[in-house]
Amino acid sequence: MKVVAAVVGRLVQQSENAGAWPVLYAATQDLPGDAYVGPGGRFEQSGHPVVVGRxxxxxxxxxxxxxxxxxxxxxxxxxxxxxxx
Incomplete structure (x- = not known):
């Protein structure tokens, strides 16, 4: 079960460094005050930071x-x- 969890985790999650990207993006970009930044990939689980819905x-x-x-x-x-x- 641990192997399955590890494989699935790698497919849908991102690294620790990539996990910090949305925070860094939000802190350094000129965004509206009510913007929410998250991963732009599938299901907002991974990917480059983008403004996402709430x-x-x-x-x-x-x-x-x-x-x-x-x-x-x-x-x-x-x-x-x-x-x-």
Missing amino acids: SVTAKDSDIARKLWELSEQLTSTTFPSQLSR
Whole structure:
């Protein structure tokens, strides 16, 4: 079973270095503030970084604001925000 998992993993996953590509891309490119960057390959599991789609929940600005506020509370930190509160 471990052999099968290793073979399948190599087919659908990417290396550690390639896993960092979307983060580096998002940090260095001029993208809209609500862009989500991920692998551009099949099922967004591997490949070069591209702006990819998000679920309806991930696009919900009310949920995002609540998550941001909870993060501030849990970390006793206040972050600057451009979202109206």
